[in-house]
Amino acid sequence: MGNRVTREDFEWVYTEQPHTQRRKEILAKYPEIKTLMGPDPHLKWIVSGMVFLQFLACYLVKDLYWKWIFFWAYAFGGCINHSLSLAIHDISHNVAFGNKQAKWNRWFAVFANLPIGIPYSASFKKYHIDHHRYLGGDSLDVDIPTDFEGWFFCTPLRKLLWLFLQPLFYSLRPLYVNPKAITRMEIFNALIQFSVDVIIYYLWGLKPIIYLIAGTILCMGVHPISGHFIAEHYMFLKGYETYSYYGPLNWLTFNVGYHMEHHDFPSIPGCRLPMVKKIAAEYYDNLPHHQSWIRVLWDFVFDDTIGPYSRVKRLCKLVKES
Numbered sequence: 055m056g057n058r059v060t061r062e063d064f065e066w067v068y069t070e071q072p073h074t075q076r077r078k079e080i081l082a083k084y085p086e087i088k089t090l091m092g093p094d095p096h097l098k099w100i101v102s103g104m105v106f107l108q109f110l111a112c113y114l115v116k117d118l119y120w121k122w123i124f125f126w127a128y129a130f131g132g133c134i135n136h137s138l139s140l141a142i143h144d145i146s147h148n149v150a151f152g153n154k155q156a157k158w159n160r161w162f163a164v165f166a167n168l169p170i171g172i173p174y175s176a177s178f179k180k181y182h183i184d185h186h187r188y189l190g191g192d193s194l195d196v197d198i199p200t201d202f203e204g205w206f207f208c209t210p211l212r213k214l215l216w217l218f219l220q221p222l223f224y225s226l227r228p229l230y231v232n233p234k235a236i237t238r239m240e241i242f243n244a245l246i247q248f249s250v251d252v253i254i255y256y257l258w259g260l261k262p263i264i265y266l267i268a269g270t271i272l273c274m275g276v277h278p279i280s281g282h283f284i285a286e287h288y289m290f291l292k293g294y295e296t297y298s299y300y301g302p303l304n305w306l307t308f309n310v311g312y313h314m315e316h317h318d319f320p321s322i323p324g325c326r327l328p329m330v331k332k333i334a335a336e337y338y339d340n341l342p343h344h345q346s347w348i349r350v351l352w353d354f355v356f357d358d359t360i361g362p363y364s365r366v367k368r369l370c371k372l373v374k375e376s
Contacts, residue, residue: 064367071189073317080334093152094323101141101166108169112262127265132273135170140307146179149323164243168250171266176243191370196228204363213355221274281347284354286313288364291342295366299344
């Protein structure tokens, strides 16, 4: 079973998140970074191609043996679906059509959601705003594990199990930590998603549905791409609550690895985040960052000082909605 991790609580801090001040300093020194804000003209075409590629895959897997359904779900389909979930992350910041076309972004996220098999985009948008506004906020940032997760998943075997169960915790944790009323967009998201699932089942049977949903679940658990979940905000070094990764998997994940840059400038699309690092290099080059998401997963499981408790927490004042 291994040894229990030494950490028995979150890392409580009483300062504001670092991204707000760094953003102000960088913009004051490099105002040209503002020109990087705005929509990514290529995103909608890339995402559309991925969606239709998955629909083609549904047709191709309909007669495969079950063992091959799960193999291709993990090795291919799940990678596409995970990438689409990160495209939805970008779209939630209105970078597909711009801030003036917010509704187009919401509906396009629903379209990007279709191969994932489970309605996701509208709920993600609702909670992701809080993740940026209240980073580490107690009872506000649902990206942070619960006390039970930190207490129970504290040995290598249990942490490995926790990684497999990540999709379950990510979907259920918000309902416990910060429940919100169901929105009309969430209802539309679910109706459209399940309607498309029924159509796929009617056309090609159950195997394509399993291929889509199994890929989504498997690639959010123990998978090289899912290392970004741990890499982004788990405190591998004391005093640092956000980390970037500059490796090749960014090509498959809309540059989600540029996570410090993203939290500094959430309105800049992923395709332009490397330019932020290049322009303001002195602000990022000396900050700790990860070299490998696979190494992140390995260290998370086998390093006794790292676990679900390895997160920064703070008390945040609720901002009144205008």
